[in-house]
Amino acid sequence: MTEANLSDDPLHGSADVREYFGDTYPRVLAFAEMLAEQGVERGLIGPREVARLWERHILNSAALLPYLGEGRVADVGSGAGLPGLVLAAMDPQRDYVLVEPMERRTQWLFEAARECGIDNAIVVRGRAEEVAESVEVEVVTARAVAAIDKLVKWCTPLLSEGGRMVLLKGRSAPDELERAKYTLRKHRFTGEVHRAGTVPGVEATTVVVLSRA
Numbered sequence: 001m002t003e004a005n006l007s008d009d010p011l012h013g014s015a016d017v018r019e020y021f022g023d024t025y026p027r028v029l030a031f032a033e034m035l036a037e038q039g040v041e042r043g044l045i046g047p048r049e050v051a052r053l054w055e056r057h058i059l060n061s062a063a064l065l066p067y068l069g070e071g072r073v074a075d076v077g078s079g080a081g082l083p084g085l086v087l088a089a090m091d092p093q094r095d096y097v098l099v100e101p102m103e104r105r106t107q108w109l110f111e112a113a114r115e116c117g118i119d120n121a122i123v124v125r126g127r128a129e130e131v132a133e134s135v136e137v138e139v140v141t142a143r144a145v146a147a148i149d150k151l152v153k154w155c156t157p158l159l160s161e162g163g164r165m166v167l168l169k170g171r172s173a174p175d176e177l178e179r180a181k182y183t184l185r186k187h188r189f190t191g192e193v194h195r196a197g198t199v200p201g202v203e204a205t206t207v208v209v210l211s212r213a
């Protein structure tokens, strides 16, 4: 089987995608190309992901941006840089702290930020529940890291008063919110589920916003 590359992705180079990212497209494109070239070998994405990188990963991450509100952001369990590096590339006016415990992934995050000109990304190695002394932000993001219940326990100490969590979740988000209800109440969060669209023809993404009451 020949290896997939980014040009196999039908959204690669599309006018809708360029328009969606506007001025920030060159940085996002540089990141998508670097992830497509190195991500499989470096164990960041599976081989099948390259041909659907824009929809499943880049646009899926980008969908969070309108929900972030103001303030500094920490992306917890950033891994390949999803959603953190995509958001930082699109939103250069503020800092994004990428929290990731695995050394080889933090190395990737450093390199990708540097090589793609994403100067507002700060990489912190550690587990979310261990970095509260060095990370204080208004917004926490996460994708594919843990259930809502756990994320609230781990990440509440990283948030300033009034902070929020903006999470990429699957369609079972309402069930997950229900299972987390005691933890949410204890930490004074209320949860909302949104369906967030990006470019025409691309499936909307489920976004959970947890706000402090």
Ligand SMILES: C[S@@+](CC[C@H](N)C(=O)[O-])C[C@H]1O[C@@H](n2cnc3c(N)ncnc32)[C@H](O)[C@@H]1O
Binding pocket: 076, 077, 078, 079, 080, 081, 082, 083, 099, 100, 101, 102, 105, 126, 127, 128, 129, 142, 143, 144, 145, 154
């Ligand atoms: C399935 S990957 C998802 C990576 C990326 N967010 C994405 O959507 O592609 C989960 C990531 O969370 C990280 N992780 C696991 N436990 C964590 C914790 N307690 N605090 C922060 N990151 C954690 C892992 O090292 C891994 O990079």
